[in-house]
Amino acid sequence: MTRAKARMHESRSMEHGEGPATVLAIGTANPSDAIVPQDEFADQFFRVTKSEHLTYLKEKLKRICQKTGIEKRHFHMTEDILRAHPEFLDRELPSLDARIDIVATEVPKLAASAAAKAIAEWGRPATDITHLVFSTYSGCRAPSADLQLASLLGLRHSVCRTILSLHGCYGGARALHLAKDLAENNRGARVLVACSEITLVCFGGPDGGNLVGHALFGDGAGAVIVGAGPFAAGERPLFEMVSATQTTIPGTEHALGMQVTGGGIDFHLAIQVPMLLGHSVERCLLDAFASSAAAVGDDDAGDVAWNDLFWAVHPGGRPILDKIEAVLKLEPGKLAASRHVLREYGNMSGATIVFVLDELRRRRREEEADRDDDHQLPEWGAMLAFGPGITIETMVLHIPQANEANYK
Numbered sequence: 001m002t003r004a005k006a007r008m009h010e011s012r013s014m015e016h017g018e019g020p021a022t023v024l025a026i027g028t029a030n031p032s033d034a035i036v037p038q039d040e041f042a043d044q045f046f047r048v049t050k051s052e053h054l055t056y057l058k059e060k061l062k063r064i065c066q067k068t069g070i071e072k073r074h075f076h077m078t079e080d081i082l083r084a085h086p087e088f089l090d091r092e093l094p095s096l097d098a099r100i101d102i103v104a105t106e107v108p109k110l111a112a113s114a115a116a117k118a119i120a121e122w123g124r125p126a127t128d129i130t131h132l133v134f135s136t137y138s139g140c141r142a143p144s145a146d147l148q149l150a151s152l153l154g155l156r157h158s159v160c161r162t163i164l165s166l167h168g169c170y171g172g173a174r175a176l177h178l179a180k181d182l183a184e185n186n187r188g189a190r191v192l193v194a195c196s197e198i199t200l201v202c203f204g205g206p207d208g209g210n211l212v213g214h215a216l217f218g219d220g221a222g223a224v225i226v227g228a229g230p231f232a233a234g235e236r237p238l239f240e241m242v243s244a245t246q247t248t249i250p251g252t253e254h255a256l257g258m259q260v261t262g263g264g265i266d267f268h269l270a271i272q273v274p275m276l277l278g279h280s281v282e283r284c285l286l287d288a289f290a291s292s293a294a295a296v297g298d299d300d301a302g303d304v305a306w307n308d309l310f311w312a313v314h315p316g317g318r319p320i321l322d323k324i325e326a327v328l329k330l331e332p333g334k335l336a337a338s339r340h341v342l343r344e345y346g347n348m349s350g351a352t353i354v355f356v357l358d359e360l361r362r363r364r365r366e367e368e369a370d371r372d373d374d375h376q377l378p379e380w381g382a383m384l385a386f387g388p389g390i391t392i393e394t395m396v397l398h399i400p401q402a403n404e405a406n407y408k
């Protein structure tokens, strides 16, 4: 190599972050306009949508609600909003503009609540954020929620913004994957990932179908600060993002999807989704751990026993968690963080995975405080999320031992 080439090579490597990208802080938020217990949801839903006469559908929604594993959900939608917008009840009436008018303000506002918590935990000024990756299924305008969020938080004008739209439930994991690539390839980068989902764009009466979607989805926002080394004083690495992969299950593009219509966004969830994920998930994990073994240069790192890991799985629905648990022969309790988030908030689409990471580190903190010296907590973990495609995002996580103190 000539001297000039060597210098270029050296300066290129100086442009990269040190080590794998790391989660440095997490924040979450939910709207408090309406908090609906799941066992009251069917009665309330049929009342506010003036559909009491559809008794067969109401009984069916009650049966579905009982099986979701959800106890309550948060919503921005209230009866006052419905009174002002009766067109939201009829999918045949044009209502997309009115819905977008509301979420264009509320989606970034909810994201800002989550991000403010993450930034406070991180301990550095918001102006130190270099990149913003925003994911939502409500982003039907430009400029979009990413610009609104940047201005609400007072980010620098040179922040590099990216918006991911309609990635659905894998949006959060996709945003984290992208943040990992940005942090590792831009020395000193500090990436704010924000996912904010408000179901108001999908709301409709029961005769439009999709009772499962009505029973499952809730509103929430999650924010994560991601950065690679060198770390500034006070920065505390929580999860190292060792390797990340994305896989599409061939021939399943019609199984899961979203469609923007004049009457709002429609969800399609095929009954086969849990089974399709069950068939593919182990292969995705084996590939991700093989790539993490290559990343850390350790042949044994790809050789994993699933029960030795900690787990952050997107709780798309109770049968999906049951299926993954069964296929991987996971011990009871391995998916406890995912089940907890599903129970407390429902499926908040792309934002859900951030809640699961937050719940995992909260549980870890408690377990650390209680454990005796002989009992080691898992050092390695797997994150899984899925959505339209069917697309599966898989990430191998690692807890830096030197920083175990960060969980105390």
Ligand SMILES: CC(C)(COP(=O)(O)OP(=O)(O)OC[C@H]1O[C@@H](n2cnc3c(N)ncnc32)[C@H](O)[C@@H]1OP(=O)(O)O)[C@@H](O)C(=O)NCCC(=O)NCCSC(=O)CC(=O)O
Binding pocket: 060, 063, 064, 065, 067, 068, 167, 168, 169, 170, 212, 216, 256, 269, 270, 271, 272, 273, 274, 315, 316, 317, 318, 319, 320, 347, 349, 386, 387, 388
């Ligand atoms: C709806 C459920 C709570 C029902 O629980 P069980 O399947 O255990 O119970 P069950 O078999 O008795 O079903 C109860 C009733 O629901 C109906 N049912 C079940 N799944 C259905 C589906 N996908 N579409 C329409 N109806 C469905 C059954 O036919 C049955 O009707 P009857 O009582 O009349 O016989 C569950 O299947 C579930 O959570 N499914 C959602 C899984 C899913 O697709 N998640 C992905 C979300 S999207 C996501 O996370 C990514 C993204 O959107 O991007």
